[in-house]
Amino acid sequence: MKKWGLLTTLCFALTGCSTKFVYNNMDWLLVEYLEDFVELNDEQEALVSEKIEVLSDWHRREEIPNYIQHLDQLIALDPKSFTEEDLKQQEVQFQNHTQRLVSQIAPEMFALASELSDEQAEELMNNIRVRHTRYKKKYQKLSEDEIRENYEEKITENFDDWLGSVTPEQEKMIREWTSQLYVTSYDWIDHQTKMRVEVNALLTNRMQVEYFKPRFQQLMFNPASFYSTELEEKIGHNKAIANKYLVRIINSVTDKQTAHYRQELRDWRSVAMDIQ
Numbered sequence: 001m002k003k004w005g006l007l008t009t010l011c012f013a014l015t016g017c018s019t020k021f022v023y024n025n026m027d028w029l030l031v032e033y034l035e036d037f038v039e040l041n042d043e044q045e046a047l048v049s050e051k052i053e054v055l056s057d058w059h060r061r062e063e064i065p066n067y068i069q070h071l072d073q074l075i076a077l078d079p080k081s082f083t084e085e086d087l088k089q090q091e092v093q094f095q096n097h098t099q100r101l102v103s104q105i106a107p108e109m110f111a112l113a114s115e116l117s118d119e120q121a122e123e124l125m126n127n128i129r130v131r132h133t134r135y136k137k138k139y140q141k142l143s144e145d146e147i148r149e150n151y152e153e154k155i156t157e158n159f160d161d162w163l164g165s166v167t168p169e170q171e172k173m174i175r176e177w178t179s180q181l182y183v184t185s186y187d188w189i190d191h192q193t194k195m196r197v198e199v200n201a202l203l204t205n206r207m208q209v210e211y212f213k214p215r216f217q218q219l220m221f222n223p224a225s226f227y228s229t230e231l232e233e234k235i236g237h238n239k240a241i242a243n244k245y246l247v248r249i250i251n252s253v254t255d256k257q258t259a260h261y262r263q264e265l266r267d268w269r270s271v272a273m274d275i276q
Contacts, residue, residue, distance in 0.1 A: 105220075
């Protein structure tokens with residue numbers, strides 16, 4: 001299966017595969033993604049492909065219309081009058097999209113995880129550990145100031161993607177925004193260590209349904225319940241700061257930025273219509 005990773009990369013890089021191509025070939029693309037964590041046997045691959053086909057049919061039939069409706073709503077928004085209450089309503093809609101998808105995926109993930117061999121469970125844990133170690137090496141050596149610079153760069157890039165480019169006034173707001181954030185990178189390192197223990201215990205007891213099922217559902221539907229009190233408080237603080245400055249920046253957009261934002265959304269709407 002590893003050859004498909006190269007094929008996918010070449011396809012996007014050289015021929016510009018369409019989103020519809022990706023959607024219509026989601027089965028082998030997701031199998032390839034899963035195999036970055038654990039190598040599946042032929043029977044498991046066939047089962048995953050079958051389940052993904054059913055999921056894709058549901059998603060195309062039930063969810064894509066919801067996305068189109070939501071995109072129409074976002075296109076019609078007046079950025080000048082956008083409020084924090086509007087933002088909260090949008091967050092609820094995005095969360096609902098996610099929860100519906102997780103509700104469809106969770107039973108299949110539960111079944112697959114339950115059927116992993118001991119060797120596959122060990123391989124999965126090793127690959128999770130590798131990814132966590134990579135994150136730790138990246139951020140552990142950085143100072144808080146350097147991490148804030150990363151925050152600022154990522155936020156600016158996101159706004160550039162949606163607005164075309166930010167104005168000097170918006171750049172100033174982004175700097176103020178990041179200066180007020182709590183740095184959470186070190187907390188996430190600790191959280192990842194904690195979650196490896198949780199996932200390892202989960203996999204060790206995967207044959208005991210009374211243990212495995214409720215904890216698996218907690219992991220899928222309520223991952224925030226595993227946060228430490230300190231991390232939860234920092235996330236809450238950062239979210240409040242983000243909401244405040246996000247609304248301020250939205251209120252400050254120029255006509256040109258508004259046109260760019262709406263065109264981006266129309267492009268995504270066209271993608272959704274093409275998939276439907």
